[in-house]
Amino acid sequence: MSEKFDVIVVGAGPAGISCAYELAKAGVNVLLIERGEYPGSKNVMGGVLYRKMMEDVIPEFWKEAPLERPIVEQRFMMMDKESAVTVGYKGMEWGKEPYNNFTVLRAKFDQWFAGKAVEQGALLVNETVVLECIVEDGKVVGVRTDRPDGELYADVVVLADGVNSLLAKSLGFHKEFRPDEVALATMEIIKLDKKTIEDRFNLEENQGTTIELFGDATKGILGTGFLYTNKDTLSLGVGSLLSGLIKHKIKPYELLEYVKNHPMIRPYIAGGEPVEYLAHMIPEGGYKSMPKVAGNGVLVVGDAAQLVNAIHREGSNLAMKSGQFAAEAVLLAKERDDYSEATLNHYKTRLMSSFVGQDMKKYKDSTHHFDKFPQYFEKYIPMANKAMSQMFTVDGTSKWEKQKKIWRDVGTAGEKLKLARDAYRAWKVMK
């Protein structure tokens, strides 16, 4: 006999858990289905959790959640083969309540977060794969799982099944994603003594640093690397668009090995023991790749809705917000006793008028732009490194001479014009 719930949420990541949490809190009978052994066991991210959106779900969560370190410093490294131009900001205001963001390890954090949803009354079932949505008369009415007697019914099914959402695809909400719409990230968790981490990154206890790596970190392929400090581990990873990996015939783990051995990174991780190896896809198609997010009896949230701001390495916060908006739409539909697309579209309206939709629109061309014009990563980052090296090497040449030489090295008049045009273009897609 098949059971019926008010809502079934597929996938216990930040989006799915936020949605289930809000619904359970409002007294809705919600089932959360996770394919992994426990929530977080299959979830991967570099590791930055933004305080604001998490706080919107659980106030003062930092007092009990398993967090690694509050971030007090953010650095950006533009890397060449044996050099790097680094900019950054460190501020003590980020080191105290309410904090700005934290590093987290998802296997621990998601498990805790899902536990909070269960405390609110959500029912959590792990190790279960949802094979498809049950559709009747053009309306999603439930899900079919891989378990015996595995059909379950609901007024609304929330698809939080992550990047490359097969469920949304099978409903025809999006096509198979192209290699230039998804990035592949690989990362390692490297164990190091707490004290060593604090010494190497110039930190005090309960302070953390994030370093974003551009340029040679991905061998000039469009993508980024990252090095984050956890309590007694470091998270080091690289991600780049699948299309770039294919074009340059590079395997993702080769990139990771390359970064580990890079002279700018090597000293940070020296003596560390890799304890975990993770890999995951990241939806980076942006606004233009967003699927349909609401249908009759169904909503799509988080990575499944391609909600990632690649330029600002934001994703989990957008996911949480989308989960909340989805819950809001479900409550509205419940009130009206109408689960049609027209009512559930409230979700889309809320999403697109919030910072989530606004940021998705703002950066709609950015990834595509940098993918289309590889010179930013391939040419301009090394150029900046060379310029810095020349400017700060004291060798008896006058600074005027140095500036002239740097400008000469940009190339012919045509290439100078191209640089100016590219700078303008970059500004345009980011503005």
Add this chain to the structure above:
Amino acid sequence: MLHIVACIKQVPDTKIIKMNPKTNTMDRASAPAILNPYDAHAVEEAVRLKKRYGGTVSVLTMGPPPAVKAIKKCIEIGADEGYMISDRAFAGADTLATSYALTKAIEKISKIKPVDLIICGKMTIDGDTGQVGPGIARRLDMPPLTSVNKVKEINVEEGYAIVHRKLEDGYEVIQSTMPCLMSVEKEINEVPYSTMTNMLKAARYQPIIWAVADLEDVERTQLGLKGSPTIVSKVWAPTKPSGGEMLEGDAAAQTEQLLNLLLEKKELFAVKGGSGVEL
């Protein structure tokens, strides 16, 4: 109606556990806690017997609060009820003290509903002793049927059970009176993928939890560390076998080499307590 109690334990997954090289103890944080694999087969067998003869399956465990997870796993397999005894007084128990505590819990369960059969896994993967099951049987004055790989028949009315016991070179068929205790081999059954109905039941299930004070006639000196005469003098990780030889050449050449090698190592064929191969 048949009432079966399956005794289970939550254990660290020893397939992936790491040893602390300095203290020579298991680093329990390095491995996730799982239901002891042998116990999953014990619960599955209990569920199968329930399906065959009707009745109910209760599971019992002793452990810290997180062990509730192991009970839920048993509900997923199809158990009806879960009991857990959890108390600081139980901590540090060896197999003697554990069998005592579990016996006290089974006595209490029997008062709720008389117990006809107790099923245990062959052993736990963190202790590897296989002593707790027989210990419980002895304390309850029940016949212990160890190494069971098939339950042929159970007759509650007439009070007997017929099982196959695994031997090194076959099996023996044993008839026992009931109630009795069985400890089962993993080949007794295959634990199938749980049904959605059981998954939902497990997700909602809250086991019955007893502290020492909830049990009756308990001698506290027999519990936990105090009641445990076992002394662990040393724990070490077994050394990995090294060496090994690769044979080269075609099939005939390899066979020849292999035969010569085997003939050099006669001791491999000496059977403990039996007649070795005469060479």
